[in-house]
Amino acid sequence: MSTTASDRSSVDKPRFRDTLRSLPRRVWVISLGSLILNAGSFLPSFIVLYLTGRGYSAGAAGLVLGASGVGNVLGNVIGGYLTDTIGRRAAILLSVVATAGLTALVPFVDPLALIVVVVGLIGLVSQIHRPAMAAVLVDSVAADQRLAAFGVLRFAQNIGVALGGAVGGVVASISYVGLFLGEAAALLLFGLIVTVLLRDAPKAQSDADDEETQEDSAVGYRQALGDRTLVRFLLMAVFAMFVYIQTTVGLPLHVSDVGMNARDFGLLMALNGLVVVLFELPLISVVSRYRPHHVLAVGNLFTCVGLTLTGFTTGMGLLAVTVLIWTFGEMVYSSIAQAHLASLTPPGLIGRYQGLYGAAYTIGTGAGPIVGGAVYAFAPWALWTMVGVLGLLSAQLCLRLRRPDDAVAAAHS
Structure with a gap:
């Protein structure tokens, strides 16, 4: 991750905890x-x-x-x-x-x-x-x-x-x-x-600028899906969620195959939940200093690497390490995805852009268990290979989620 040349120094920016306190x-x-x-x-x-x-x-x-x-x-x-x-x-x-x-x-x-x-x-x-x-x-x-x-x-x-x-x-x-x-x-x-x-707050200025878009759902969604940056974002989300949902499919199947039990899987998932609750907000204060599309790419890479390594790992200790790796990726990705999407959204389409993201998220998490379970039944190595490939694709797509003419996206969401 790298900061932009035009970024202000950290001295000029409010601390994250001050930003939290100032939230309406x-x-x-x-x-x-x-x-x-x-x-x-x-x-x-x-x-x-x-x-x-x-x-x-x-x-x-x-x-x-x-x-x-x-x-x-x-x-x-x-x-x-x-x-x-x-x-x-x-x-x-x-x-x-x-x-x-x-x-x-x-x-x-x-x-x-x-x-x-x-x-x-x-x-x-x-x-x-x-x-x-x-x-x-x-x-x-x-x-x-x-x-x-x-x-x-x-x-x-x-x-x-x-x-x-x-x-x-x-x-x-x-x-x-x-x-x-x-x-x-x-x-x-x-x-x-x-x-x-x-x-309801007074109508946002961005929404008021595009009454025609709001009056026709077909025009609204046609305009949204004509946005190549959004389409890349949606594909990224489908791939990223397909990879992440293997924590509930591929991971428990692997845990069982290496001779561990449901209690061990429960402890691994408890580790994930504990780390997310304790460290996600502090982590946001760190990633907020970097370009959001780079942050998304790093998050997808860590999730991809952590889950891909699962297929080559046995023993509670090593599996716990892989959980920490993909949990870091989960926190980094989830902390910034919707906020960055908002910075890419044109006037009058906030709901539609967020709705399409939700649909992509659901498609990924819905297809993941079905396809992942079938591929694992065919050959476990094939699933972990698929996880690695899709994770790399999602990270690559993240690097193209920036509008050249959008100063907000170039700085911070």
């Missing part, structure tokens, strides 16, 4: 809501156990998961459009209220076909709020605060996910009805926070 209330409101939302998000993690416990086959559970995955992709695209048209706050409220209602229905639905429809709709409406939340952050902060704002949001999400896994396991052991009703309650609490504490 809207950032903290969205982050608090996201923590609650993730802490109460049980359906994606427990739907398979719930269905098999009710006597449905693994194939039926897979069909339900597939419907949810398709819904996730469409939900991000639709959410991007709604964010740019009906507004950020309205899109968030629509998403959480609809998701709460549908989630509360799940334990009372019996026919498999109806379960597929309901869970597929949940997958769709549950993603609508994501581009809107990202747009709220972009609207609320200056360009040099974006990295800190998205860092706070991701920190809150990580805490929420950790809490949700622990709480969900306890509640599921008592009652799945209580589990899904609890998720619906968490969604409504998030909606209440948005209703009471989040007010």
Whole structure:
């Protein structure tokens, strides 16, 4: 990583901790809501156990998961459009209220076909709020605060996910009805926070400059997908997420193949979670000094190297080292991806750009387990080779994620 020639010295820039303190209330409101939302998000993690416990086959559970995955992709695209048209706050409220209602229905639905429809709709409406939340952050902060704002949001999400896994396991052991009703309650609490504490800010100047784009979703997405820089960004995200999701596919399969057990895998993943919670925010203060496209490339390289080495590693100690390597890559990539995308976004398309990123993210994480599992079954070395190749491709694409005429992208997001 290298700084630009025109970068100001570190003396002229506020310290990262001062930037955090100066973040507006809207950032903290969205982050608090996201923590609650993730802490109460049980359906994606427990739907398979719930269905098999009710006597449905693994194939039926897979069909339900597939419907949810398709819904996730469409939900991000639709959410991007709604964010740019009906507004950020309205899109968030629509998403959480609809998701709460549908989630509360799940334990009372019996026919498999109806379960597929309901869970597929949940997958769709549950993603609508994501581009809107990202747009709220972009609207609320200056360009040099974006990295800190998205860092706070991701920190809150990580805490929420950790809490949700622990709480969900306890509640599921008592009652799945209580589990899904609890998720619906968490969604409504998030909606209440948005209703009471989040007010739509005056329309961002960048949005006001492009009314024509906002009035036609076809024009908006056609314009977005005609942006070669965005297309490179989306391809990078698909490859990067395909590689990263092998932490839940290739890694556990490898752990089992080398004679280790589920407890060992759990400890490795706990190491990942602990490092992310403790070090990601401090790391952001370091990477903020460098060009964002270089930071993204380095993050993808570390993730690629760490996971590729997994296939050649045995023993808890060495595997822990590989976990630390790809965890560093995860933190570097995740800390800056959405913030840098915001700096590449033209007027009036914040929601659509963030929505397309969410769709690319979902495609990568959805295809990764299916393709990765099949390739590993054919030959483990083939999966780790694929991980290495796609990781290098994603890093190479990162180096082209800069607009020559964009001073903001040339400095810092």
